[in-house]
Amino acid sequence: LFLSFYVSEADFFAKMAVEAVKRVETTDSKGKSKYPVSAINILKAHGKSARDSELVNGFSLNCVKVSTQMPATVNKAKIALLDFDLRKAKMAFGVQVLVDDPKKLEDIRKMEGEITKRKCRMLIEAGANVVLTTGGIDDMASKVFVENNVMAVRRCKKSDLRKIAKLTGGRLLLTLSDEKEGESVDPSTLGEAETVSEEKVGDGELIYIKGCSTTRAQTIVLRGANDYFLDEVDRSLHDAMCIVKRTLESNTLAPGGGAVEAA
Numbered sequence: 206l207f208l209s210f211y212v213s214e215a216d217f218f219a220k221m222a223v224e225a226v227k228r229v230e231t232t233d234s235k236g237k238s239k240y241p242v243s244a245i246n247i248l249k250a251h252g253k254s255a256r257d258s259e260l261v262n263g264f265s266l267n268c269v270k271v272s273t274q275m276p277a278t279v280n281k282a283k284i285a286l287l288d289f290d291l292r293k294a295k296m297a298f299g300v301q302v303l304v305d306d307p308k309k310l311e312d313i314r315k316m317e318g319e320i321t322k323r324k325c326r327m328l329i330e331a332g333a334n335v336v337l338t339t340g341g342i343d344d345m346a347s348k349v350f351v352e353n354n355v356m357a358v359r360r361c362k363k364s365d366l367r368k369i370a371k372l373t374g375g376r377l378l379l380t381l382s383d384e385k386e387g388e389s390v391d392p393s394t395l396g397e398a399e400t401v402s403e404e405k406v407g408d409g410e411l412i413y414i415k416g417c418s419t420t421r422a423q424t425i426v427l428r429g430a431n432d433y434f435l436d437e438v439d440r441s442l443h444d445a446m447c448i449v450k451r452t453l454e455s456n457t458l459a460p461g462g463g464a465v466e467a468a
Contacts, residue, residue: 214255218438221260221425222445226453228262228420240450244368246424247442249435250407253428258438263398263415264369265424266337270403270412271347271357277403279356284396284414285333286366286377290340291357294320318345324381324388325349331390335401339363356401358412368422369414373398 229244248267270277294317304310325346328336336342336350336357350357363377370377375396381388399416406426425442429435452458 217256218258218442219445221258222442223449225260225423225425226446226449228423231421238454240453242443242446242450244371244422245446246365246368246422247427247439248411248424249427249429249432249439250409250411251429251431251435252407255427255429255434255438257428259426261413261415261424261426262420263413263417263424264365264372264422265414265426266358266361266365266412267409268358268361268412269410271342271359272351274351275356276354279334279401280399282335282396282398282401282414283332283392284335284337284369284373284375284398284401285328285331285390285394286370286375286396287336287338287340288363288366288377288379289338290342291321291325291336291338291346291359292341292343293318293345321346322349327381327388327390329353329355331392331395333390333395337361337366337369339366356403370396372396372417372419372422373414374418 225245226240226242229241231239231241233239246264248265302313304313321343322345326349329349334355336355338357338359339361340359342350342357342359347357366377369375373396376394378390378394381390383389397418398414400413402413402415403410404413407428411426427435427438427442429438
């Protein structure tokens with residue numbers, strides 16, 4: 206493979222592209238191997254040289270934990286994947302609560318906070334020690350997680366959490382409601398990984414999820430001096446992975462780029 210951005214690094218990134226595509230191999234209903242390039246997440250970080258780029262055997266998120274008091278590394282992680290807020294409950298737009306006794310107003314406010322606390326406790330009781338959500342996590346929920354030594358990450362991309370669910374064997378939860386018209390957390394919906402850690406990379410931090418049960422999602426962390434260089438590496442690497450995907454799926458290769466004339 207030829208990467209246009211930097212000829213001397215072509216072999217390094219060519220091997221990375223081939224390895225990344227092979228890891229995300231899946232089989233369709235007809236038994237044919239498929240290699241979804243969309244399952245490979247590419248993150249970019251300033252600093253170091255292009256050869257310091259790495260293919261993570263797991264998944265990385267461009268996010269940070271909610272509080273510095275939370276653990277930086279969690280071993281034997283049980284991961285809860287959520288698609289809702291863990292913030293103080295508020296009435297839906299247009300819904301009003303009419304109070305005839307001012308003393309009950311404080312009880313209503315306490316209940317609003319208790320609803321979120323109860324959800325946090327249910328996740329912890331189910332065995333979760335890592336919580337990833339697409340929504341927000343307020344200070345009240347963060348305090349519950351800190352007290353129970355749980356790592357929590359907010360504002361994750363929904364597409365990333367779907368990939369992590371495939372990677373860890375978990376399930377993305379849209380709500381905690383169950384068939385009994387109550388709320389509960391099934392431990393089987395939690396994903397599993399050997400380690401989940403927050404590590405400093407370049408100017409910021411990344412969340413690394415490693416040691417998963419499958420390799421159905423992968424991450425490449427690119428390093429370089431500036432945005433222009435990283436964008437060019439990203440574009441070229443994506444083109445290379447698409448070539449590898451087509452070659453592996455069709456088991457044929459049509460030379461191009463002037464190869465016919467050169468011959």
